[in-house]
Amino acid sequence: MSPQDQLNRLRREMDELNHEMLDLLSRRGALAVEIGKIKRLQGVERYDPVREREMLDFIAASNQGPFETSRLQHIFKEVFKASAELQGEDRDKTLLVSRKRQPEDTLVHVKGVTIGNGRPQLIAGPCAVESFEQVNAVAEKLALSGVKVMRGGAYKPRTSPYDFQGLGFEGLKMLKAAADRHDLRVITEIMTPGAVESALPYVDIIQVGARNMQNFDLLKEVGKTDKPVLLKRGLSATIEEFIYAAEYIMASGNSQVILCERGIRTYERATRNTLDITAVPILKQETHLPVMVDVTHSTGRRDLLLPAAKAALAIGADGVMVEVHPNPAIALSDAQQQLDFDQFDQFVEGLTVQFPQLDLVKK
Numbered sequence: 001m002s003p004q005d006q007l008n009r010l011r012r013e014m015d016e017l018n019h020e021m022l023d024l025l026s027r028r029g030a031l032a033v034e035i036g037k038i039k040r041l042q043g044v045e046r047y048d049p050v051r052e053r054e055m056l057d058f059i060a061a062s063n064q065g066p067f068e069t070s071r072l073q074h075i076f077k078e079v080f081k082a083s084a085e086l087q088g089e090d091r092d093k094t095l096l097v098s099r100k101r102q103p104e105d106t107l108v109h110v111k112g113v114t115i116g117n118g119r120p121q122l123i124a125g126p127c128a129v130e131s132f133e134q135v136n137a138v139a140e141k142l143a144l145s146g147v148k149v150m151r152g153g154a155y156k157p158r159t160s161p162y163d164f165q166g167l168g169f170e171g172l173k174m175l176k177a178a179a180d181r182h183d184l185r186v187i188t189e190i191m192t193p194g195a196v197e198s199a200l201p202y203v204d205i206i207q208v209g210a211r212n213m214q215n216f217d218l219l220k221e222v223g224k225t226d227k228p229v230l231l232k233r234g235l236s237a238t239i240e241e242f243i244y245a246a247e248y249i250m251a252s253g254n255s256q257v258i259l260c261e262r263g264i265r266t267y268e269r270a271t272r273n274t275l276d277i278t279a280v281p282i283l284k285q286e287t288h289l290p291v292m293v294d295v296t297h298s299t300g301r302r303d304l305l306l307p308a309a310k311a312a313l314a315i316g317a318d319g320v321m322v323e324v325h326p327n328p329a330i331a332l333s334d335a336q337q338q339l340d341f342d343q344f345d346q347f348v349e350g351l352t353v354q355f356p357q358l359d360l361v362k363k
């Protein structure tokens with residue numbers, strides 16, 4: 001046999017082995033997916049370093065050459081990694097919020113207003129409801145500016161128990177009365193599962209606040225309602241934890257969920273929180289839900305509201321939330337970061353110049 005014939009024969013043999021290896025790898029991958037399903041049912045981590053160690057030790061004990069054991073172990077480690085990824089990918093496909101499961105965007109409908117349709121919404125209003133006069137003044141201002149959804153806190157989750165805790169149910173009624181007068185929809189935070197039902201007639205969008213992102217009983221309760229839910233990212237929540245929190249709401253039957261990035265806790269003190277701006281496109285890639293950005297709580301600085309809002313819309317957010325108060329200096333909460341009416345005008349003007357697609361209908 002000529003050297004060339006010999007080479008050709010060996011290569012054919014190599015092709016056959018490649019074929020067998022591919023078949024073995026595919027079968028191994030399918031087994032890993034099955035194992036992943038069982039692990040999920042058991043609630044255990046898919047990465048199992050003890051099991052991987054056992055398999056690597058087996059390779060060391062069984063290796064007959066010609067490859068070095070360390071080289072073989074490296075190759076097998078890659079296979080374990082790929083298997084774990086397969087297990088993860090399969091998980092993503094099963095999540096209700098996952099874009100792999102539903103490729104098209106979810107549109108959230110609130111009394112004639114749509115969130116997630118490519119025309120970003122501006123949600124504005126005071127941090128807290130303080131009086132009917134205060135919310136009514138804001139509602140009038142917002143309606144004139146073309147805003148359609150008003151925020152306002154009746155139940156306030158405050159860091160200190162000595163800070164203003166909100167007007168509660170009475171505040172909710174004031175908010176609704178002011179919003180009705182000016183044809184606005186209401187979004188407000190509900191803090192406990194027990195308060196959900198009584199709040200329903202007064203709210204159009206239920207907000208689950210950052211501190212309650214993993215209040216699973218609350219998530220399940222709002223998931224049972226037919227009102228849209230705006231879920232804020234927890235103070236120190238990873239994107240994965242945020243996505244799972246949204247999954248709780250959807251798994252309880254409510255698919256009208258809006259995600260809201262509101263800054264996360266980092267070592268940086270120049271801003272109140274660190275606006276994780278890339279969370280917006282990541283959430284839009286991973287889920288089919290609309291994503292908004294709360295520029296007030298993420299920055300905590302009036303001078304950064306407009307640039308942060310521009311960044312949010314530029315990176316693909318479906319809307320921006322901002323706080324407005326008739327007289328921020330005497331506000332009962334968040335005095336340093338709310339806009340007064342003139343500043344709000346400048347904010348809206350600055351944003352619409354660059355983003356004329358903002359869904360505002362000026363009166």
Ligand SMILES: O=C(O)C(=O)C[C@]1(C(=O)O)C=C[C@@H](O)C=C1
Pocket residue numbers: 032035036046047048049051052079080081083084
């Ligand atoms: O045996 C398991 O528990 C698996 O999940 C499978 C597998 C593998 O590919 O062999 C995958 C990832 C784990 O870290 C360990 C092992």
